[in-house]
Amino acid sequence: MEQLLTLIFFLFGLIFGSFFNVVGLRVPEGESIVLPPSRCRSCGARLRPADLIPVLSYLFSKGACRHCHAKISPLYPAVEGLTGLAFALVYQVYGWSGETAAGLLFVSVLAIISVSDLAYRLIPDKITLPAWGLFLLLRWWIHPAEPYGLHLLAMAVGFGVFFLLTVLSRGGVGGGDIKLFAVVGLFLGLRLLVLAIFLSALLGTIYGIGLILLRGAGRKTQVPFGPFIAAGSFLAYVAGDGLIRWYVEWFL
Ligand SMILES: [Zn+2]
Numbered sequence: 636m637e638q639l640l641t642l643i644f645f646l647f648g649l650i651f652g653s654f655f656n657v658v659g660l661r662v663p664e665g666e667s668i669v670l671p672p673s674r675c676r677s678c679g680a681r682l683r684p685a686d687l688i689p690v691l692s693y694l695f696s697k698g699a700c701r702h703c704h705a706k707i708s709p710l711y712p713a714v715e716g717l718t719g720l721a722f723a724l725v726y727q728v729y730g731w732s733g734e735t736a737a738g739l740l741f742v743s744v745l746a747i748i749s750v751s752d753l754a755y756r757l758i759p760d761k762i763t764l765p766a767w768g769l770f771l772l773l774r775w776w777i778h779p780a781e782p783y784g785l786h787l788l789a790m791a792v793g794f795g796v797f798f799l800l801t802v803l804s805r806g807g808v809g810g811g812d813i814k815l816f817a818v819v820g821l822f823l824g825l826r827l828l829v830l831a832i833f834l835s836a837l838l839g840t841i842y843g844i845g846l847i848l849l850r851g852a853g854r855k856t857q858v859p860f861g862p863f864i865a866a867g868s869f870l871a872y873v874a875g876d877g878l879i880r881w882y883v884e885w886f887l
Contacts, residue, residue: 640731645723649689652718652746656711659750663759677705689715710753718746721869728873733777740769741822741872745865748815752861758811766818774821781824789828793820796832812860819868827875835860835867 658668673682680702686692693712700707725738744766748758767790774786793816801813820828839860846858870878 641723641726644726645719648719648722648742649715651722651743652715653687653689653711655718655743655746656714656750658762659714659747660754662747662761663751663755663757675700675702675705675707678703689719710750714746714750718742721746724873737770737773737777737822738872740773742869744818745869748811749862749865752811752859756809756857756859758809758815758861760811760814763811763814763818767814767821770818770821778824781826785825786821786823789820789823789825790817791820792825793817793828793832809860812864815861815864819864823868823871823875826879827871830875830879831864831868831871833867834870835864838866839863 657673661668673687674680675682677700680700686696686701690712693707693709696707698707698709699705721742722739725742726735729735729738744762747762751762752758775783778786794813797813797816801810816828816832819831823831839858842863843858
């Protein structure tokens with residue numbers, strides 16, 4: 636039963652991941668997320684139901700449009716697959732609980748902003764600002780680790796620290812990143828926010844060093860930070876307590 640439910644969460648994650656691709660690509664353009672139906676972004680051919688099966692459509696079409704043979708971004712199946720895994724993992728960690736429902740909403744926000752940031756280098760306010768309201772209410776009902784006040788404080792810290800960084804670095808960190816860290820703080824609380832910031836910076840740095848080594852990219856190369864914030868925050872959410880315990884045992 637447990638495995639079956641995990642599989643169901645995974646499959647729902649695939650389908651929602653496909654929807655998050657649409658939301659993440661359309662919201663920054665001010666388009667409706669319902670209409671028109673999905674089309675090839677290159678030739679405009681309307682996608683058939685068979686083209687809308689998460690991950691599999693991409694594999695069967697070998698990553699190209701059936702009409703114009705334009706390459707389809709591997710971003711689509713990647714977001715679908717990762718959302719599937721994230722949904723299954725949230726269920727594995729938090730079980731059949733209110734926290735799992737909250738966790739799925741958190742994953743949804745992280746997935747959508749990652750798509751927008753990768754496609755447009757932009758984390759839309761239309762996603763982060765409603766997320767503030769949503770998680771303010773959610774954390775009032777469901778507060779797993781810390782008192783509500785610490786979640787509010789974490790929101791202020793997430794916003795404040797990165798606002799300062801932006802001012803000091805003269806725009807090295809984007810405004811969207813600041814608002815996103817406020818969302819993450821509000822949702823995770825203070826302790827896990829600190830870990831999320833650390834993990835995001837670590838993942839971003841590893842990726843950056845990898846780019847420099849592989850491609851000889853210069854310091855000017857712009858890498859969207861949103862997906863790293865998303866990955867770091869998700870890791871902190873599902874494995875944070877274990878990671879903190881491990882760190883304390885080994886290094887302190
Ligand atoms: Zn096409």
